[in-house]
Amino acid sequence: MTPGRDYDESDVRIRPNRRGSRPRTKDRPAHLDAVSAFVVGVDRGRYRVLVGEGRDERPVTAMRARELTRTSIVVGDRVDLVGDTSGAEGSLARIVRIQDRATVLRRTADDTDPVERVIVANADQLVIVTALADPEPRPRMVDRCLVAAYDAGMDPLLLLTKADLAAPQDFLATYAPLGVPHLVTTTTDFGQGLDDLRAALAGRVSVLVGHSGVGKSTLVNALVPEADRATGQVNDVTGRGRHTSTSAVALELPDPGGWVIDTPGVRSFGLAHVDPERIIVHFPDLEAGTDGCPRGCSHDEAECALDDFVARGGAGPSGLSRLESLRRLLRARNPQSSD
Numbered sequence: 292m293t294p295g296r297d298y299d300e301s302d303v304r305i306r307p308n309r310r311g312s313r314p315r316t317k318d319r320p321a322h323l324d325a326v327s328a329f330v331v332g333v334d335r336g337r338y339r340v341l342v343g344e345g346r347d348e349r350p351v352t353a354m355r356a357r358e359l360t361r362t363s364i365v366v367g368d369r370v371d372l373v374g375d376t377s378g379a380e381g382s383l384a385r386i387v388r389i390q391d392r393a394t395v396l397r398r399t400a401d402d403t404d405p406v407e408r409v410i411v412a413n414a415d416q417l418v419i420v421t422a423l424a425d426p427e428p429r430p431r432m433v434d435r436c437l438v439a440a441y442d443a444g445m446d447p448l449l450l451l452t453k454a455d456l457a458a459p460q461d462f463l464a465t466y467a468p469l470g471v472p473h474l475v476t477t478t479t480d481f482g483q484g485l486d487d488l489r490a491a492l493a494g495r496v497s498v499l500v501g502h503s504g505v506g507k508s509t510l511v512n513a514l515v516p517e518a519d520r521a522t523g524q525v526n527d528v529t530g531r532g533r534h535t536s537t538s539a540v541a542l543e544l545p546d547p548g549g550w551v552i553d554t555p556g557v558r559s560f561g562l563a564h565v566d567p568e569r570i571i572v573h574f575p576d577l578e579a580g581t582d583g584c585p586r587g588c589s590h591d592e593a594e595c596a597l598d599d600f601v602a603r604g605g606a607g608p609s610g611l612s613r614l615e616s617l618r619r620l621l622r623a624r625n626p627q628s629s630d
């Protein structure tokens with residue numbers, strides 16, 4: 292940073308471009324001395340970001356520059372900061388750029404929230420936490436999470452909790468044709484389960500989603516003890532549910548590192564924005580059979596060529612169960628299947 296250099300909003304003013312569309316990040320004026328930061332929390336218009344590496348790593352509070360108001364900044368974003376990036380008490384830096392996102396986990400507008408939202412950026416794994424009992428597993432919710440993961444370009448991981456209460460075999464049979472990786476845990480006796488989970492999370496940015504009561508907070512506390520996520524039923528003091536905050540928070544995993552992003556407010560996803568083609572690319576064995584489909588085929592209609600393709604053995608012996616699974620996921624985009 293050049294000492295004494297004061298930034299004003301003109302530093303981030305966007306030059307008009309010929310087509311009148313929003314310019315790409317790289318076309319904006321460069322803040323040559325901006326520093327890169329990682330967004331770990333969002334709270335009422337203030338962003339908690341991490342700057343620097345190793346021993347230099349420090350939390351900094353930042354606000355967005357005015358020109359960025361139409362773009363949401365979310366947990367997982369990598370951003371460029373100017374201003375006071377010292378992280379000193381009371382200091383406030385400014386976010387002038389959002390770096391290109393590798394992945395975007397989003398949710399369609401729905402009745403309760405009219406805006407399509409990006410929930411998390413740059414995560415590479417979606418950990419779908421489901422209890423085997425208490426509460427009962429909700430396969431439709433799991434399907435919706437799988438679609439959200441495929442749409443976002445993230446790898447799904449099924450994490451089944453409360454294995455002390457029920458066996459996982461029946462539930463897993465539903466997902467076997469999809470080849471989704473899974474882990475089984477019991478928090479009363481984590482045993483190997485926690486080590487396997489740590490290995491699956493190591494070095495990655497993973498988002499945890501799951502319904503209330505599946506044991507997500509218990510898991511986060513085991514993984515990141517200092518996170519101190521509230522567990523249990525109801526807050527004794529307020530009498531309300533624990534997670535009144537709906538914003539996601541990124542928690543750094545101890546050695547060998549990685550991040551878990553807890554999304555307390557996100558129980559499921561509106562998926563109306565999802566294009567079927569973004570799902571079928573995850574079924575390369577079936578995608579090969581879509582050449583004969585009518586244009587714009589939903590792959591879930593009478594004219595779809597996949598039925599013939601599978602009947603002729605084009606997708607091998609598991610073709611039929613794969614096609615059924617694909618269609619189940621395609622239907623999960625339908626709001627009526629919401630759980």
Ligand SMILES: Nc1nc2c(ncn2[C@@H]2O[C@H](COP(=O)(O)OP(=O)(O)OP(=O)(O)O)[C@@H](O)[C@H]2O)c(=O)[nH]1
Nearest residue numbers: 452453477478479503504505506507508509522523
């Ligand atoms: N039997 C059993 N109970 C568990 C297990 N894991 C968590 N629990 C219990 O399940 C309840 C809910 O756990 P939490 O970790 O608070 O669940 P959560 O998913 O964070 O729920 P929200 O905070 O509402 O999002 C608590 O009473 C836990 O003690 C497990 O493996 N087996």
Ligand SMILES: [Zn+2]
Nearest residue numbers: 584588590595
């Ligand atoms: Zn088709």
